[in-house]
Amino acid sequence: MDGGGMDGGKGAAVGRAGGVRAVRPGASLRRGTGLLVGARARLRWVHLILGGALLMPYLLLAQVGVGAAAGGVNVLASFPLTLLSYAVSLPLIAVTGVFGLVRPLSVTAVRVLTGVPGDLLADGPARSWGARWRASAWWTLHLGIGAVVSGMTLAVPPLGLVLIVLPFSGALRASVWGAGGFGAWAEPWLSPLIGAALLTALAAVCAGAGALLARLAPVLLGPTAADRLAAAEERAADLAVRNRLARELHDAVGHALSAVTLQAGAARRVLDRDPEFVREALAAIEETTRRTVGELDAVLGLLRDGDPARADAMPAPTLAGDLDGLLARTRAGGTVLTAEQDPGPSGDWTQLPAIASREAYRIVQEGLSNALRHGAGPITLLLRVHTSEGHRELEITMTNPPAQPPPAHDGARRTTGGRGLHGAAERAALLGGRVEAGPHGEHWRLRAVLPLGAAPVTGGGR
Incomplete structure (x- = not known):
């Protein structure tokens, strides 16, 4: 009996080792x-x-x-x-x-x-x-x-x-x-x-x-195939809305932080010598943060509601509504900014299509943010509406000298960037336009062209 028990135990062990499951x-x-x-x-x-x-x-x-x-x-x-x-x-x-x-x-x-x-x-x-x-x-x-x-x-x-x-x-x-x-x-x-x-x-x-x-x-x-296509279109629409909200957050918050940082730094450097400049810089900081908090509130409200249909109704600044304010807040930090505006025959930016005015404002804002973060010296901005091959276009050109890279031993924080220019290119692509950014001679240049539709036909008749 003992032998049988031992054999039985051995058999059970072999079964377990060999992976055999009874x-x-x-x-x-x-x-x-x-x-x-x-x-x-x-x-x-x-x-x-x-x-x-x-x-x-x-x-x-x-x-x-x-x-x-x-x-x-x-x-x-x-x-x-x-x-x-x-x-x-x-x-x-x-x-x-x-x-x-x-x-x-x-x-x-x-x-x-x-x-x-x-x-x-x-x-x-x-x-x-x-x-x-x-x-x-x-x-x-x-x-x-x-x-x-x-x-x-x-x-x-x-x-x-x-x-x-x-x-x-x-x-x-x-x-x-x-x-x-x-x-x-x-x-x-x-x-x-x-x-x-x-x-x-x-x-x-x-x-x-x-x-x-x-x-x-x-x-x-x-x-079915139609159901899958509809689901894919719904996901694509949702992704487009999320990308737009991400661009709005990046452009609004990124520009505000860049502008506020420069304004605060400039105010600190002349705090004892030029109280009037400090007062203007602080007022610009207050205005910038107030506007940015309002935009941030609108975007976060859309994210909380989860209603993509409301994204197009979200208030956003335009060239007609805030271009002069944007330029003034940028100059308040001590940045030398020269701007030339040519809205075309209409004489003002209110005649631009609303979506073109909105996207152009964000492209200008992103260009200024890049110039403030990475550039050195004065900024030159040109906005003009012109006619090319029977179609009106809004051309945005911004140039500034690039900053010298910090020494390798410098512990200053480096900004890699990249998302803002990619977002500007996406904004232009939505309107069928294009964005070019890169070295141009001794300067860095951002150039965007946004189509505005067919040019109106003018001419006299008898």
Whole structure:
């Protein structure tokens, strides 16, 4: 016995080392029971019962029609006519299944009750006829199979329970066997086995039907090519809004920090010598921060609301509204800034399209921020509207001497930049324009060209 025990222990050890896993009968039984009556199987049974309940109005309507066609016969008293009514109800179900709202209702029920991952199912109403017919096929299957399962659920459990308790009830045994119900093919002791087999078969049918619908749900209720395209367009629109908000934050906050830093530094250097300059610098700092806090508040409000449609309604500064203020706040830090403005024949910036005026303001703001952070010496700015090949264009040109890079041993913080110019290029691209930035002779130059549309036709006539 000791030797056998040792061999048995060694065999078990070898089995574990070799990765062999013994399957216990109890585990298999529990797994099989879970598949038949587990939590997921029960939820899928509820889903099937829901389909049977939804079929009832169609079945009642079909019974009225079948009864009238059969000469006023009571359909409920005839099993063949009931089956015919069920068959007639299926085309009615298929026709109503093409309505767009059928798919979202079905998807919601599938997600909650069948355990199908939500990312395999489509969102929203069916947009194309292909998606509608697939949803119709699902609707018909769900209600048709659900009706069969519902009928079995109503009929089989009472019969199975009667058969299980039959040997233990003399009155039942006498009535059933006395009437010849089972005497021809079964003995009383077999009835519990037959009853248990019927209940097991019902559970297996319900579990199988639920698994079948769960497998078909992604096929019939999954996203179509049109759904995927719509989702991609929605994601692209959301990304565009997020990018715009990011550009607004970068341009507004970045310029404000650059301007405030220079203004505060200039004020500190002349604090004892020029109190009037310090007073102007502090006023400019106050104005800059107040405006930036307002813009930051607007952007954060949009982010909190999560409504992309409101992004276009967000207030933003324009050339007509704040260009002079932007230039004045930049000069308040002691920066020498020469600006030449030529709005064209209109004489002012109010005639520019609103979106062009807004994006041009941000491009000028970003150019000034770059010049303040990375440049040295005076800044020259030129804004002019001109006509090129029959189309009006707004040209923005900004030049300034580049700053000398700090020595390698200098511990001063270096700014890598890059996002602002990329954002300026995106702004110009939205309008079909372009941005060029880089060394130009001994200076750094930023040049942007924004199209404004066809030039107005002018000329005299007789």
